[in-house]
Amino acid sequence: MLKYKTSYFYRLASPKVSYVLADRLLPWIASVAGILLLYGVIAGLFFAPVDYQQGDGFRMIYIHVPAAFLSLAIYSVIFISSVIYLIWHIKLADFCAKSSAGIGATYTLIALISGALWGKPMWGTWWIWDARLTSELILLFLYCGYLGLRSAIRDRERSAKAAAILAIAGMIDVPIVHFSVEWWATLHQGATLAKWARPSIDNDMLYPLLGMIAGFGFFYLTILCVRLRSDLLKREWQLKS
Amino acid sequence: MFKVSALSLERNDQKIFSNLTFNVEAGTLVRVLGPNGSGKSSLLKVLAGLWTPSSGTLYWRGEPLAANAPLFALERCYLGHQLGLQPALSPLQNLTLWLQVSGVSVTPAKIREALELLGLADLEGPCENLSRGECQRVALAMLWLNPPVCWILDEPLTALDRMGIEVVCEQFEMHLKKGGLIFMATHQVFEIPSPQAFEIQLGEL
Amino acid sequence: MRHAFWAVMRGDITRYIQRLSDCLIPFLFCLMVVSVFAISLGQNTALLAKVGPAIIWIAILLALVWSLEGILRMDYETGSLEKLVLSPHPLPLLLLAKLVAHWLMIGVPLLLLSPLLAFMLGLTNGEPWILGITLLLGIPLFSMIGALGAALSIGLPQGGVLLAILVLPWMLPVVLLGTRCVAAMSAGLSFKPELLLLLAMFVFLLALGPVAISVALKTSVSC
Numbered sequence: 001m002l003k004y005k006t007s008y009f010y011r012l013a014s015p016k017v018s019y020v021l022a023d024r025l026l027p028w029i030a031s032v033a034g035i036l037l038l039y040g041v042i043a044g045l046f047f048a049p050v051d052y053q054q055g056d057g058f059r060m061i062y063i064h065v066p067a068a069f070l071s072l073a074i075y076s077v078i079f080i081s082s083v084i085y086l087i088w089h090i091k092l093a094d095f096c097a098k099s100s101a102g103i104g105a106t107y108t109l110i111a112l113i114s115g116a117l118w119g120k121p122m123w124g125t126w127w128i129w130d131a132r133l134t135s136e137l138i139l140l141f142l143y144c145g146y147l148g149l150r151s152a153i154r155d156r157e158r159s160a161k162a163a164a165i166l167a168i169a170g171m172i173d174v175p176i177v178h179f180s181v182e183w184w185a186t187l188h189q190g191a192t193l194a195k196w197a198r199p200s201i202d203n204d205m206l207y208p209l210l211g212m213i214a215g216f217g218f219f220y221l222t223i224l225c226v227r228l229r230s231d232l233l234k235r236e237w238q239l240k241s
Numbered sequence: 242m243f244k245v246s247a248l249s250l251e252r253n254d255q256k257i258f259s260n261l262t263f264n265v266e267a268g269t270l271v272r273v274l275g276p277n278g279s280g281k282s283s284l285l286k287v288l289a290g291l292w293t294p295s296s297g298t299l300y301w302r303g304e305p306l307a308a309n310a311p312l313f314a315l316e317r318c319y320l321g322h323q324l325g326l327q328p329a330l331s332p333l334q335n336l337t338l339w340l341q342v343s344g345v346s347v348t349p350a351k352i353r354e355a356l357e358l359l360g361l362a363d364l365e366g367p368c369e370n371l372s373r374g375e376c377q378r379v380a381l382a383m384l385w386l387n388p389p390v391c392w393i394l395d396e397p398l399t400a401l402d403r404m405g406i407e408v409v410c411e412q413f414e415m416h417l418k419k420g421g422l423i424f425m426a427t428h429q430v431f432e433i434p435s436p437q438a439f440e441i442q443l444g445e446l
Numbered sequence: 447m448r449h450a451f452w453a454v455m456r457g458d459i460t461r462y463i464q465r466l467s468d469c470l471i472p473f474l475f476c477l478m479v480v481s482v483f484a485i486s487l488g489q490n491t492a493l494l495a496k497v498g499p500a501i502i503w504i505a506i507l508l509a510l511v512w513s514l515e516g517i518l519r520m521d522y523e524t525g526s527l528e529k530l531v532l533s534p535h536p537l538p539l540l541l542l543a544k545l546v547a548h549w550l551m552i553g554v555p556l557l558l559l560s561p562l563l564a565f566m567l568g569l570t571n572g573e574p575w576i577l578g579i580t581l582l583l584g585i586p587l588f589s590m591i592g593a594l595g596a597a598l599s600i601g602l603p604q605g606g607v608l609l610a611i612l613v614l615p616w617m618l619p620v621v622l623l624g625t626r627c628v629a630a631m632s633a634g635l636s637f638k639p640e641l642l643l644l645l646a647m648f649v650f651l652l653a654l655g656p657v658a659i660s661v662a663l664k665t666s667v668s669c
Binding site: 289290291292293311314315317319321322323324325326327328329330334337338339341342343344346367 | 449450452453454456457460461464465520523524525526528529530531532533534535540667668
């Protein structure tokens with residue numbers, strides 16, 4: 001039974017099957033992403049009640065929180081794909097990691113910039129060196145390092161394996177950085193009383209937020225499908241020529 | 242002794258060689274021939290265990306290489322294009338270092354003897370001051386100080402002069418007589434009398 | 447196995463001794479970086495003392511990582527790395543020998559240099575001592591993390607800069623702990639917890655580091 005299951009898994013990961021799958025799923029995923037994002041944006045911008053503390057400014061949450069959450073989630077996807085690639089040498093896992101890195105880095109950048117834009121009017125400062133923000137910045141560096149290494153190595157197998165090792169080492173690093181910055185910041189507690197905490201939240205505000213998070217997630221899956229298709233096509237073309 | 246079944250290698254989506262199968266016994270000289278860029282060095286690297294093939298299995302003394310790796314590591318010696326000599330160390334220091342790393346203990350006297358055999362006895366300075374031919378001789382000296390069974394050599398005779406080639410061919414002959422195995426990629430034509438010899442011709446896919 | 451370990455270590459130390467002038471370069475680099483900071487912030491002694499430890503950490507970090515990258519690159523180009531990978535002895539052990547040689551010949555001089563650097567930046571009240579102790583643990587840590595980055599990016603044209611980008615996120619916890627140690631000392635608090643954490647990281651990396659580096663090296667050499 002196990003043998004049947006693992007062979008099914010390998011078959012699923014073959015280029016032809018995954019191309020067809022990506023092709024078929026793409027319109028559905030894209031539509032779901034579109035609907036969720038539309039709902040999130042409209043409900044969040046127009047229908048969610050005004051926050052008593054921050055006024056209309058709190059609406060930045062609908063961009064900032066999904067981007068931040070997804071940036072870490074996508075890095076976890078890269079981590080898991082890297083582990084799968086190193087252990088089972090499934091090329092699809094490598095494609096997945098490679099294609100996710102770009103959009104993960106973009107989400108991280110969006111999170112950092114939207115956070116800064118939110119922080120200035122709300123808490124009076126563009127940036128603070130507390131655990132959460134520093135970890136997000138380090139995550140951006142990890143993404144950039146990953147993308148840099150992948151593009152610097154010309155050989156395909158070496159690029160895939162080296163990037164996989166890098167991703168695994170980076171994933172171990174993220175909680176350590178978070179913890180050590182938190183610990184480091186407590187020594188300077190006097191200066192950093194302002195905390196960019198997520199506000200405790202009303203249902204009318206929560207549902208659009210969940211919608212946006214899911215929307216960002218499905219958008220990521222859409223981009224992943226598109227890039228997977230084009231990567232597979234490119235590889236087939238290179239094989240033929 | 243060394244068996245290969247359905248070996249194939251693919252790099253960057255390019256097939257380098259595919260479906261290679263052979264079985265060599267002790268005392269065989271295997272020449273790997275082919276035009277430039279046909280994958281001779283790649284094949285030798287796969288045989289040495291440096292590169293993993295895309296598919297196929299290698300067997301050493303009847304066991305698959307994956308299971309037999311430590312034994313194979315002790316019994317094989319690979320000499321690539323880059324000779325693996327530290328430029329800052331002298332020939333004697335280099336040989337001492339690499340013999341220890343390969344798991345062999347050899348006295349300095351024996352090393353000097355081997356260097357003398359190759360005409361390098363009076364070279365004390367660092368290897369970066371030696372010519373490519375002299376460096377090649379130092380690298381080859383490791384072959385007969387370290388008694389491995391399987392020699393995998395990538396163009397071992399390119400920079401040697403006629404005398405050097407003669408000495409080295411003698412050593413090859415002795416090794417084959419003792420039941421050793423030699424895989425060699427070379428462009429040069431020379432005669433080594435050996436009980437068995439065969440050729441692998443690459444570049445015809 | 448012991449013989450191979452000592453042989454590799456001896457071989458590397460001989461190389462460093464033959465190229466003593468190359469060993470001076472990390473030394474000079476640290477001196478220059480610290481001098482630049484000392485000169486440009488010279489008037490503001492309080493600020494200088496505050497950022498001092500971090501500057502010294504970063505200077506030593508870069509010096510170590512770049513010198514290690516140079517050694518590994520030379521080994522890669524001469525084919526010595528292939529010989530190490532093909533050796534019947536475990537690769538992590540041989541790599542540990544190389545790292546130990548690097549610590550002895552480049553790490554220890556930098557460690558001995560640190561009191562001078564601390565003095566140049568106006569650190570007082572026993573801070574140089576704490577800095578020295580944290581560096582005693584930090585330098586091997588930097589070496590191992592740098593070696594992992596170097597093993598991944600070996601032979602690439604972008605070389606040193608890419609390596610610095612790869613390695614910086616991993617170095618951050620070590621640098622933070624080290625500077626916090628010194629800051630705690632100067633604030634009169636106990637620095638034991640941070641020091642113990644550094645020790646824990648050191649032990650953890652000593653056990654896993656060579657293994658990870660050998661996996662990365664095998665990847666880079668086999669392609």
